[in-house]
Amino acid sequence: MPDTSTPLTGGATVRVRGLTWHPHGAATPVLADLDLDVEAGERVLLAGPSGAGKSTLLRALAGLLGASDGGDPDDGQLAGEVLLDGRPATGGGAGLLLQDPLDAVVAATAGRDTAFGPENLALPRPRIAERVAAALAAVSFPYGPARSTAELSGGELQRLALAGALALHPRLLLLDEPTSMLDTATAAKVRDALLASVGERTLVVVDHHLGTWVPVVDRVVVLDRTGAVVASGPPGPVLGRDADSLARDGIWVPGLPAPEALAVPADLVGPCHAPPTGEAALRGRGLGVVRRRRGLRPAPPARVLTGVDVDVRAGALTALTGPSGAGKSTLVAVLAGLLRPSEGDLVPAAGFARGAGPRPWRWSSPELAARVGWVPQHPEHGFVARTAREEVRATPEVLGQGERGRRRADALLELVGLSARADVEPHLLSGGEQRRLVLAAALAAGPALVAADEPTVGQDRGTWAVVAGALRGAAGAGAAVVVASHDEVLVDRASHRLRLEAGRAVAPDAPPDARVVGQGVRP
Amino acid sequence: MSAVTAGSTAETAAGAVAGPARTRLVARCGPLSLLAVSFLSIVASLFVDDWRTGAVALGVQLSLAPFAVSGLRAAALRLLPVCIAALSVAWSTWLLGEGGPQRLEVAVTAALRIVVLVLPGALLVSWIDPSRLGDHLAQRLHLPARAVVAAAAALQRFESLHETWDSLARARRARGLGPGRSPAGRVRFFAGMAFGMLVGALRSAERMAVAMDARGFADCSRRTWAEPAPWTRADSALVAVGALVAAVPVCVTLWLR
Structure with missing residues (x-):
């Protein structure tokens, strides 16, 4: 029986009038009196600096903002109207794709996950099965519907999330930085799947990587820091006319040269003690990690790293590259002394260990904190304090660095542009802000080794220069800096490179072949 | 099936x-x-x-x-x-x-x-x-659909709890706030970890709720089930x-x- 409950073709018209959203506890509204019209079938790219309210606007279009749509009225104040095809936007009326595909998983198998939307539409069982099969086929999902969602990679999860959105038969598709957590090659595949499935639907996409979307959108809408529309029109003229002012506002305008890393004073980010520049602060030989998986159901152990040789040199920036799932985060955790390698040797130089013993993973917590600064991949799991200021001060405090430590912490908070938000709870900061906060916190005690996992995700041009500058500055001042990153612009700035594939080191210093794919200004 | x-x-x-x-x-x-x-x-x-x-x-x-x-x-x-x-x-x-x-x-x-x-x-x-538990509770025992779906989704996330615990413990250790050797230090550590887990669980529940509501969960008064029970x-x-x-x-x- 064909599914005729919703027309498959055609896009929704979007009409936003006087939209204002003022979250509780915020000094200024995120969106202020915003007007926006999108024609049926139009494809719009929404651009703006970090924190301009782009994600908030998408949530409003998805009907997820404010009390009228089941949201919590205590979250904030909402004014204005959002109409899809002349009706107020409600949850499920549009397909929404979020930045982190892990957040979108609601079921244990791919089929059940895709079926979630149709179930909520109260469709009869055969129709649900039809829609699930069609949606999974539309995104070229490589496995059957019985595939466990726990076994999917980032790119596969994002394609599954897209299938879940398509199964609603939405006339409006909303994409919130859908590829920012993926490596270049995977991002290109997900983007292809997205574009292939848009069809005649109306599309609104938010992405820091403008370059990859410019060829396929009809219009660019630019928001400024106050959440107001400052430019709107076809991508060529808008980006050509305002390229410099947009770049000053932090937007990654395609065609412009990559920003310079900010020059950061050495005493702000440099190590308190460090081995001689050029010496390997850490020498890893034959490093291997076998991870035992725990959970309700037992699973066989997984090998994530095999026979990796690596030198992390003092005074240098070493970049770890490779596709998602190659073992970069695991290697960063091993080098940071946070994960005991199952095999191989990890030897710290005498000038780095400074009497703390030959095995970094056995150092006591204060010993480790005085030597290593770690920037985790998921910053929300790295917070230890109730406010941003306390967060950065925590480690110098524990190590007894006193007034000097506090001054350095506050200066670092200012460097990463968060001194105005010093009293805000870390979890309430935006994704990009959280990442800068954990970077400042990692550098606060003057570590001789800085191990950063994807430190530039979610940064605009301005904040990118700060993050890159802090890492380069630390290396310049004698620290050994190791960065796992998909960000080609950052990797280009590294003095040493190590590429991982499937847990093994391949061809150090060779240019990553993934660069051929996706010609964006940003990875 | x-x-x-x-x-x-x-x-x-x-x-x-x-x-x-x-x-x-x-x-x-x-x-x-x-x-x-x-x-x-x-x-x-x-x-x-x-x-x-x-x-x-x-x-x-x-x-x-x-x-x-x-x-x-x-x-x-x-x-x-x-x-x-x-x-x-x-x-x-x-x-x-x-x-x-x-x-x-x-x-x-x-x-x-x-x-x-x-x-x-x-x-x-x-x-x-x-998920099968959800199907059976809703369709055989006729428990309220919204509660069942929320509980099944939460159970499915249960397995990621230990990963969150590991990340939190790592972050605290790297920042000099590890458990230490004294009993008092351990108590403080586990209290901090428990609070961190709670905050983490709430944040993750919030993000999951956004994903579920975006797929029409908030506005559905009646729902069907893809699988029989x-x-x-x-x-x-x-x-x-x-x-x-x-x-x-x-x-x-x-x-x-």
Whole structure:
């Protein structure tokens, strides 16, 4: 029986009038009196600096903002109207794709996950099965519907999330930085799947990587820091006319040269003690990690790293590259002394260990904190304090660095542009802000080794220069800096490179072949 | 099985070949029969009045345990708390008990009662699939759909809890806030970790709620289910076996009387 409950073709018209959203506890509204019209079938790219309210606007279009749509009225104040095809936007009326595909998983198998939307539409069982099969086929999902969602990679999860959105038969598709957590090659595949499935639907996409979307959108809408529309029109003229002012506002305008890393004073980010520049602060030989998986159901152990040789040199920036799932985060955790390698040797130089013993993973917590600064991949799991200021001060405090430590912490908070938000709870900061906060916190005690996992995700041009500058500055001042990153612009700035594939080191210093794919200004 | 989980024709064919013939009874059972058998052991434990009854009941349970064990390591991990509970009950009963030769017997009986009560549930629960549990609770027991969906989604996230714990512990260690060696330091560490887990769980629930509402969960007044929740012959068989096992201490008690 064909599914005729919703027309498959055609896009929704979007009409936003006087939209204002003022979250509780915020000094200024995120969106202020915003007007926006999108024609049926139009494809719009929404651009703006970090924190301009782009994600908030998408949530409003998805009907997820404010009390009228089941949201919590205590979250904030909402004014204005959002109409899809002349009706107020409600949850499920549009397909929404979020930045982190892990957040979108609601079921244990791919089929059940895709079926979630149709179930909520109260469709009869055969129709649900039809829609699930069609949606999974539309995104070229490589496995059957019985595939466990726990076994999917980032790119596969994002394609599954897209299938879940398509199964609603939405006339409006909303994409919130859908590829920012993926490596270049995977991002290109997900983007292809997205574009292939848009069809005649109306599309609104938010992405820091403008370059990859410019060829396929009809219009660019630019928001400024106050959440107001400052430019709107076809991508060529808008980006050509305002390229410099947009770049000053932090937007990654395609065609412009990559920003310079900010020059950061050495005493702000440099190590308190460090081995001689050029010496390997850490020498890893034959490093291997076998991870035992725990959970309700037992699973066989997984090998994530095999026979990796690596030198992390003092005074240098070493970049770890490779596709998602190659073992970069695991290697960063091993080098940071946070994960005991199952095999191989990890030897710290005498000038780095400074009497703390030959095995970094056995150092006591204060010993480790005085030597290593770690920037985790998921910053929300790295917070230890109730406010941003306390967060950065925590480690110098524990190590007894006193007034000097506090001054350095506050200066670092200012460097990463968060001194105005010093009293805000870390979890309430935006994704990009959280990442800068954990970077400042990692550098606060003057570590001789800085191990950063994807430190530039979610940064605009301005904040990118700060993050890159802090890492380069630390290396310049004698620290050994190791960065796992998909960000080609950052990797280009590294003095040493190590590429991982499937847990093994391949061809150090060779240019990553993934660069051929996706010609964006940003990875 | 409907098309949503059956997969391609090739997979269905493979399932038909490798399926029921090889999988064990517990693997073919729905969540409700597994829960029912776990609850039947409550009845059984009520009849464990002396150590002989307890020993026979436990012996029967243990003889069937291999059919419900999916892996030795996992089973050992599950049984560890059961053993600790039984031993602590036995020890406290022995300490508080009256003197005389019966003191040990009473303690052993108390321990056996605990094991007979908990063992079937501890082993069978590992066969319950969160989504199937949701299907059955909503369609067979007609529990409210919204609560069921939320609970099933939360259970499905349960497995990521230990990863969150690891990340939090790593972050604290890297920042100089590790547990340290003093008991006070450990208490502070675990209090901080517990708070961190709570915040993490709330944040993750919030993000998941956004994803669910974006797919129409907030606005659905009535929903359907992609999978049926059938009561199969395997379910009836399991409940029958469970009832027989639970009847063992009852019969032994009557016979000893």
